[in-house]
Amino acid sequence: MVERYAREEMKNLWTQESKYQAWLDVEIAAVKAWNKLGLIPHDDCEKIIKNAKFNIDRVEEIEKETKHDVIAFLTSVSESLGDESRWVHYGLTSSDCIDTANALIIRDSLKIIIKDVEMVMESVKKRAIEHKNTIMVGRSHGIHGEPITFGLVVAIWYEDLKMSLENLKTALEVVSVG
Known part of the structure; x- marks a missing residue:
């Protein structure tokens, strides 16, 4: 770290x-x-x-x-x-002690990360709503495309964060029960 x-x-x-x-x-x-x-x-x-x-x-x-x-x-x-x-x-065994303790620490770390991701998601959601009508140049295959809204772009970020949050929650569940 x-x-x-x-x-x-x-x-x-x-x-x-x-x-x-x-x-x-x-x-x-x-x-x-x-x-x-x-x-x-x-x-x-x-x-x-x-x-x-x-x-x-x-x-x-x-x-x-x-x-x-x-x-x-x-x-x-x-x-x-x-x-x-x-x-x-x-x-x-030594591994019983160490592995279980590491799982406890990882569990507590994941709880912090999950809380932070949820906080970021809340902020991203607000920005998506705030910019739902903010027009911008779209991109397609690395070049300019049809106009879209910045709110849509931010909403897609939100969905990506949502999937990542679900993965973190699954990891938390798995590490919590061994």
Whole structure:
């Protein structure tokens, strides 16, 4: 992501802290699911939900030793817990954690993009209506053609945006359920 072109809202989703928070959210969701199935004691589940934390500096320090990002992360989280830490990452692989967390971040990114496209569409729609009678030179095969209205041109842009919005919504649905 090129910093100078990125909006704060989007940049914040793709920070190290956000990534590790998404990893922690996945780990906690797994703990809750195991607890619901009766495989993790309720007290341990509650302690993990309440106390599980990570420290970015500590994760980076551990990763220098382990050469494994998820092990470093899990070690940092375990340091914030007691014996209940044995249930963190229970039944999961590194890919389960990373892929699911990435899907959560992509989902949140798509929500921002969709909201922005809807805002642009609203503006484009207003311009199409505003210029419904504004005559301009039409184009056909790269040369001047019959006169058309600028409103029609802008309405076609609107339809293109509408199709793109539907594609984004489909992508959001797909990434949201794996």
